[in-house]
Amino acid sequence: MAYGYRIGSLPLTTVQRLPSYLRVVREMRRLGREVVSSARLGELLGLEAVQVRKDFGFIGISGMPKMGYQVEELVLAIEHCLNWNQVRDAVLVGVGHLGMALLGYEGFKAHGLDICAAFDIDPSLAGLVVHDTPVWHMDRLEPELRSLGARMAILTVSPDAAQEVALRLARAGIEGIWNFTGCPLDLPPGVIVQDQDIAIGLAVLSAKLSSRA
Amino acid sequence: MAYGYRIGSLPLTTVQRLPSYLRVVREMRRLGREVVSSARLGELLGLEAVQVRKDFGFIGISGMPKMGYQVEELVLAIEHCLNWNQVRDAVLVGVGHLGMALLGYEGFKAHGLDICAAFDIDPSLAGLVVHDTPVWHMDRLEPELRSLGARMAILTVSPDAAQEVALRLARAGIEGIWNFTGCPLDLPPGVIVQDQDIAIGLAVLSAKLSSRA
DNA sequence: GAATGTGAAATTTTTCACAGCA
DNA sequence: TGCTGTGAAAAATTTCACATTC
Missing domain, CATH: 3.40.50.720 (NAD(P)-binding Rossmann-like Domain)
Known part of the structure; x- marks a missing residue:
């Protein structure tokens, strides 16, 4: 009675956090922010910064040291993972x-x-x-x-x-x-x-x- | 930013399974069944029998070897854990x-x-x-x-x-x-x-x- | 300095293996 | 034999520590 720990290559727990990341980064895009750090996202969502970085690693997103992650890139990557970019x-x-x-x-x-x-x-x-x-x-x-x-x-x-x-x-x-x-x-x-x-x-x-x- | 793995003495994952156990054992009580095995519950809910037994151990319920668990006792214990027995x-x-x-x-x-x-x-x-x-x-x-x-x-x-x-x-x-x-x-x-x-x-x-x- | 990225450790959860009991 | 109960192992997840990069 095997468990479903993973969905494709993504840990189930990562997928479960994607909607909350997406909500926040979409809001940031709307406000014109171009980059965001894992620390800031973690603070907003009650997560450890390192967990945010691990999750973004799983979905294939790299950030820039000292800068953070590109908001637009995050939006697109998360939408792609969830197939939420098409009707x-x-x-x-x-x-x-x-x-x-x-x-x-x-x-x-x-x-x-x-x-x-x-x-x-x-x-x-x-x-x-x-x-x-x-x-x-x-x-x-x-x-x-x-x-x-x-x-x-x-x-x-x-x-x-x-x-x-x-x-x-x-x-x-x-x-x-x-x-x-x-x-x-x-x-x-x-x-x-x-x-x-x-x-x-x-x-x-x-x-x-x-x-x- | 500590995580909430436990609620009181119960693992979070156990608490999350309690509602589905409760639904099934209430239905069994309605049908007049007095005992149920962990294997049967696991089959109905898509869980390993041993996980059902561990969960029941956490909420303080003992079964009877060869017989199974008493349905009525399970209903009361789960309701008590969730405080669902009072309005x-x-x-x-x-x-x-x-x-x-x-x-x-x-x-x-x-x-x-x-x-x-x-x-x-x-x-x-x-x-x-x-x-x-x-x-x-x-x-x-x-x-x-x-x-x-x-x-x-x-x-x-x-x-x-x-x-x-x-x-x-x-x-x-x-x-x-x-x-x-x-x-x-x-x-x-x-x-x-x-x-x-x-x-x-x-x-x-x-x-x-x-x-x- | 301030951020990412990642192997290793710690923690939690699940599963295995098997002892014990009616 | 059929089921519970549980210590030990395995697996998954989170957290730590720190190397790295701009």
């Missing part, structure tokens, strides 16, 4: 409160994600356009997926339906599922599942608060 | 799409969380009751917090407002902030911040998909 189509399944919120989330553009269609079991939602995204009934899932060619799906259905819908997505050729249901999914190998379990963050915060009291 | 009040600040979705999320009850009030800068939201939760204008933040006595806040404001609002919460006596804004917060020591950055999950999934193509 990728995704579908969203389950237009409840959370699905609706994700459809309205402006930030996905900055991450290269375009939700091109949504699906729900509720017939009264079919035909609506929510935040510029058309909503289809679940009956239309397979045919629409065929014509859209999206590789990624965002799963925001209820826990009861999670496994069944995920299997339909996998059979329809979806390669990656971003799983917000909190249920572990059992899918054929080759389909990549990324669990986004909100309860983990709450658990860590709860435990920290408890241990202080 | 804790929280406030939510920022009633946009995401805040609205969290207000409507039924699952918080199962995690002992009760959102007793929400706040937003938009005057037209003030006075509304969203999913049983009253919404106040931001002007009422400090006085309402004083009377409510909530220790925890859920931060779902826009990135621009994140730091400023977080500081107000800290000054008003909030001890833990669950930060959904994606911005790093700089707060006085003693305030616990738990970042819930959705972009991390997307980054991992994006990188995995890229490295397969």
Whole structure:
């Protein structure tokens, strides 16, 4: 039951830090800053400077001694690693409160994600356009997926339906599922599942608060 | 810039796995199962059996050789570790799409969380009751917090407002902030911040998909 | 001097190997 | 035999120490 410590040649922990680096260096670019030191980035993000340097080494970026790293180069390199420099189509399944919120989330553009269609079991939602995204009934899932060619799906259905819908997505050729249901999914190998379990963050915060009291 | 590897006596990684254990053992209890082996739990959650046993050792649970672990005992022990067996009040600040979705999320009850009030800068939201939760204008933040006595806040404001609002919460006596804004917060020591950055999950999934193509 | 870059050490986490028990 | 429990080993990650470069 091997673990996934690495993604390609990058340590998993490095990949997990890339979004926060990207946010900061994009903001610096916006402000016209051209270089930044690992110490400054570390200070802003609560990391050791040497860890920042190691991470940048992994993604193939060299800095200039005494100067720091070039902001523009960092932005491009991180976007490239994450494939966030080009638009990728995704579908969203389950237009409840959370699905609706994700459809309205402006930030996905900055991450290269375009939700091109949504699906729900509720017939009264079919035909609506929510935040510029058309909503289809679940009956239309397979045919629409065929014509859209999206590789990624965002799963925001209820826990009861999670496994069944995920299997339909996998059979329809979806390669990656971003799983917000909190249920572990059992899918054929080759389909990549990324669990986004909100309860983990709450658990860590709860435990920290408890241990202080 | 010391790291937080442990929460109290528990490894951070163990705490992060507790919610998924809890979900499964609660479901087993519902189905009337009285015992479960570490191997079965590992199979369901994609973990090594020995890791499950180590985790249960950390939270002080012993199993019975040949039998397994008592489901009821596991439920109670995990709930106790996370303090999810008693109701804790929280406030939510920022009633946009995401805040609205969290207000409507039924699952918080199962995690002992009760959102007793929400706040937003938009005057037209003030006075509304969203999913049983009253919404106040931001002007009422400090006085309402004083009377409510909530220790925890859920931060779902826009990135621009994140730091400023977080500081107000800290000054008003909030001890833990669950930060959904994606911005790093700089707060006085003693305030616990738990970042819930959705972009991390997307980054991992994006990188995995890229490295397969 | 002020920054990067990197091998080595320290720390943490996972996995192995196997003793012990019902 | 089937499962737990645990010390030891392995692997991964972070941190230290310091050489290097502009």
